[in-house]
Amino acid sequence: MQRSENIQVALRFRPLNVRESTKKDPEVWEISGDTTYLKPSWSERLMDSRKISISKAYTYNHCFSSQVSNEQVYQQTSRKVVEASLQGYNGTIIAYGQTGSGKTYTMMGSDGAELDKFYDKSFDNSESVKAKGIIILALEDLLKLVDSNKSKSCYLSCSYLEIYNEQIYDLLGEKDKITDTLIMQEEKGIGFYVRGLTEHVINSISDVEKLIKKGESNRHYAATAMNHHSSRSHTIFRVYVTSVSINTIAYDIGENITTESLLNFVDLAGSERVSSLQEAINPLETAVRFRVSRSPRETSKIRSSSTRRSIDTFVNEGKHINVSLFYLCQVISKLSQKHIIPDAHIPYRNSGLTKLLSTSLGGNALTCIICTATSTLSQFELTLSTLRFGGIAGSIQNVVKANVHSDKTNELLLSYQKDIEELRLKLSAYENEPRVVVVENEGVDATIGTDECDIRKILEERIKMLTGVLFNKRKIDDEPQAKELWSEGAGDLIVDTKLVGSKKLNDSLNTSADFALIRMKEMHKEKDKQQHYIEELEQKLQYLTDSKHNLTNDLKKSLQISQTETGKKLSYKQQLYKAQDQLAEKQKILQQTLESKDKEIKLLQDRLSLVENFVGLEKLSDTDLEFMERLYYQGLDMVKNVRFQKKYVKEIESLKSIIDKSSKNQENPSKTSEKDQPSILRGSILQISN
Numbered sequence: 001m002q003r004s005e006n007i008q009v010a011l012r013f014r015p016l017n018v019r020e021s022t023k024k025d026p027e028v029w030e031i032s033g034d035t036t037y038l039k040p041s042w043s044e045r046l047m048d049s050r051k052i053s054i055s056k057a058y059t060y061n062h063c064f065s066s067q068v069s070n071e072q073v074y075q076q077t078s079r080k081v082v083e084a085s086l087q088g089y090n091g092t093i094i095a096y097g098q099t100g101s102g103k104t105y106t107m108m109g110s111d112g113a114e115l116d117k118f119y120d121k122s123f124d125n126s127e128s129v130k131a132k133g134i135i136i137l138a139l140e141d142l143l144k145l146v147d148s149n150k151s152k153s154c155y156l157s158c159s160y161l162e163i164y165n166e167q168i169y170d171l172l173g174e175k176d177k178i179t180d181t182l183i184m185q186e187e188k189g190i191g192f193y194v195r196g197l198t199e200h201v202i203n204s205i206s207d208v209e210k211l212i213k214k215g216e217s218n219r220h221y222a223a224t225a226m227n228h229h230s231s232r233s234h235t236i237f238r239v240y241v242t243s244v245s246i247n248t249i250a251y252d253i254g255e256n257i258t259t260e261s262l263l264n265f266v267d268l269a270g271s272e273r274v275s276s277l278q279e280a281i282n283p284l285e286t287a288v289r290f291r292v293s294r295s296p297r298e299t300s301k302i303r304s305s306s307t308r309r310s311i312d313t314f315v316n317e318g319k320h321i322n323v324s325l326f327y328l329c330q331v332i333s334k335l336s337q338k339h340i341i342p343d344a345h346i347p348y349r350n351s352g353l354t355k356l357l358s359t360s361l362g363g364n365a366l367t368c369i370i371c372t373a374t375s376t377l378s379q380f381e382l383t384l385s386t387l388r389f390g391g392i393a394g395s396i397q398n399v400v401k402a403n404v405h406s407d408k409t410n411e412l413l414l415s416y417q418k419d420i421e422e423l424r425l426k427l428s429a430y431e432n433e434p435r436v437v438v439v440e441n442e443g444v445d446a447t448i449g450t451d452e453c454d455i456r457k458i459l460e461e462r463i464k465m466l467t468g469v470l471f472n473k474r475k476i477d478d479e480p481q482a483k484e485l486w487s488e489g490a491g492d493l494i495v496d497t498k499l500v501g502s503k504k505l506n507d508s509l510n511t512s513a514d515f516a517l518i519r520m521k522e523m524h525k526e527k528d529k530q531q532h533y534i535e536e537l538e539q540k541l542q543y544l545t546d547s548k549h550n551l552t553n554d555l556k557k558s559l560q561i562s563q564t565e566t567g568k569k570l571s572y573k574q575q576l577y578k579a580q581d582q583l584a585e586k587q588k589i590l591q592q593t594l595e596s597k598d599k600e601i602k603l604l605q606d607r608l609s610l611v612e613n614f615v616g617l618e619k620l621s622d623t624d625l626e627f628m629e630r631l632y633y634q635g636l637d638m639v640k641n642v643r644f645q646k647k648y649v650k651e652i653e654s655l656k657s658i659i660d661k662s663s664k665n666q667e668n669p670s671k672t673s674e675k676d677q678p679s680i681l682r683g684s685i686l687q688i689s690n
């Protein structure tokens with residue numbers, strides 16, 4: 001079952017070094033609980049002088065002051081990640097921070113961390129003399145847990161790699177191959193892995209110490225051979241944890257639970273600003289200048305010498321570190337926005353570091369980032385950038401899932417374990433009483449008194465036979481009765497750490513064990529392949545389930561849209577029907593009005609014809625008759641008026657002509673007599689004279 005887990009972030013301040021103390025470099029950050037604050041007396045001043053807006057408080061899962069030990073840091077941050085690895089959870093612990101802030105000290109302890117490189121002064125801190133780092137503390141814990149857990153067989157192995165200027169080196173490889181670069185590959189289902197990286201069995205803490213020592217010595221050797229600064233590379237110490245819990249009830253057919261996980265301990269190279277680079281370069285350049293002043297001829301020689309090369313190398317390293325850390329920040333920043341843009345592309349492929357950390361960042365791993373910083377004013381900007389990085393990283397969610405497999409055919413494994421146990425008993429019996437040893441022969445119980453050589457021979461035969469039965473599948477395929485015993489992948493599960501670690505076994509046992517180990521690795525690969533195939537199928541199934549889910553959602557949406565549209569259509573239809581009804585109603589009313597008007601017209605026409613013909617007047621009501629009477633009188637009056645008007649107009653016309661004539665007669669009076677005047681005019685004239 002998978003679950004989401006936020007990346008855990010812890011902040012750790014280192015104590016001031018001698019130089020900082022002597023220079024009285026003030027501490028501007030302080031810690032309270034899981035929060036670090038900018039001291040109030042500094043916040044205003046810094047904001048004004050740096051012209052930047054600064055968040056005054058940063059909260060993380062844990063905040064550790066400079067007094068806290070590696071052991072305490074381990075207990076609170078990494079222990080649960082380490083423990084979970086035995087349940088099959090991948091885990092990653094990353095140390096991030098500016099150069100000289102204590103990343104290596106945290107991961108490797110005081111032995112690993114160099115003395116303060118730039119200042120060449122050590123810390124006045126008693127713990128720094130012999131503090132164990134998180135890697136050792138984690139493996140001590142793991143080995144203890146493995147030892148105390150009797151129901152599980154566990155197998156631990158490790159690799160140690162370095163990324164320097166984007167090239168990958170195997171720190172546990174053979175010394176003559178240490179400068180060979182390794183290639184990173186990607187396989188579907190597995191992700192990115194380093195081809196040819198050596199893997200080494202861990203049986204005890206001294207194995208780990210030896211391997212780390214070898215890694216560090218290879219690192220220094222490579223640093224000298226390739227002229228690079230060992231602290232200016234990223235290192236990853238990887239621990240592969242395989243556990244098998246076996247159901248041993250009466251050696252019955254039971255179920256094996258196998259868990260596999262990978263623990264990454266990452267010590268990143270420190271980021272630095274240009275001024276710090278300059279600070280480191282200056283002494284080198286001063287040396288060049290000093291020599292120049294003494295001997296000009298030496299100048300060209302020195303310029304092309306190792307000093308010049310050191311400066312170039314130093315700048316080049318810085319460039320690569322900053323670029324790969326920039327890509328790391330980019331990945332972190334994109335992942336932190338996943339809740340806003342779930343399909344956002346995460347640029348893991350930009351650098352080797354992000355490729356290798358792709359499982360740990362946003363993938364299947366419990367991840368813990370320990371941000372190391374310095375609380376002094378001189379490191380203010382770099383600390384601020386580390387604090388911001390931690391703040392963003394803390395919001396990232398990984399989807400973790402235990403890598404657990406179950407296998408039902410464990411009888412072979414059980415019988416193998418039983419035989420190993422018997423062999424071990426016999427061996428210890430032989431060690432304790434070298435002269436009297438009892439060895440059981442194959443299938444038949446027999447007591448054989450024998451010397452050391454014989455016993456070794458018998459044991460060797462026995463181991464050979466068991467190894468053959470277990471690991472040589474081809475041989476077993478030819479033997480029908482043995483075939484039934486064969487359990488695919490069983491070899492992967494069988495690693496008896498005590499057996500592998502025993503110094504008492506002779507060379508032939510080692511050869512058999514080597515053979516078994518090789519076979520086991522082959523089968524491990526085969527099982528991995530099958531596992532990847534299953535994971536691919538699971539992914540496809542997930543993809544199909546997602547597609548189905550998406551399709552169902554799309555269908556639901558379409559259905560909703562079509563339902564809304566149908567609803568709208570229905571309402572439009574209803575509105576249309578209503579409008580049609582209203583129109584029909586109006587048409588009806590209009591029709592009725594027209595009809596009634598027609599009736600009225602007809603009635604009037606009828607009346608008119610009655611009036612015109614004077615027939616049927618008796619049928620009319622009194623009111624109608626009265627109305628008609630009025631109409632007639634009015635008409636009569638009108639006729640009279642018109643006639644009078646006409647007559648009057650004529651009179652006026654004649655009067656006008658008379659007036660014209662009389663005015664002419666006045667000029668000549670004898671020509672007009674009174675009787676020639678019209679009567680109306682005569683009356684008028686009389687009225688006027690009266």
Ligand SMILES: Nc1ncnc2c1ncn2[C@@H]1O[C@H](COP(=O)(O)OP(=O)(O)OP(=O)(O)O)[C@@H](O)[C@H]1O
Nearest residue numbers: 014099100101102103104105113114115116231270
């Ligand atoms: N918590 C601590 N207590 C005591 N000493 C410390 C602590 N942290 C760091 N130091 C000392 O500080 C110095 C620098 O630390 P360290 O080498 O771990 O830094 P770094 O971050 O790994 O640097 P770089 O990025 O350059 O590799 C070392 O001398 C180391 O011993």
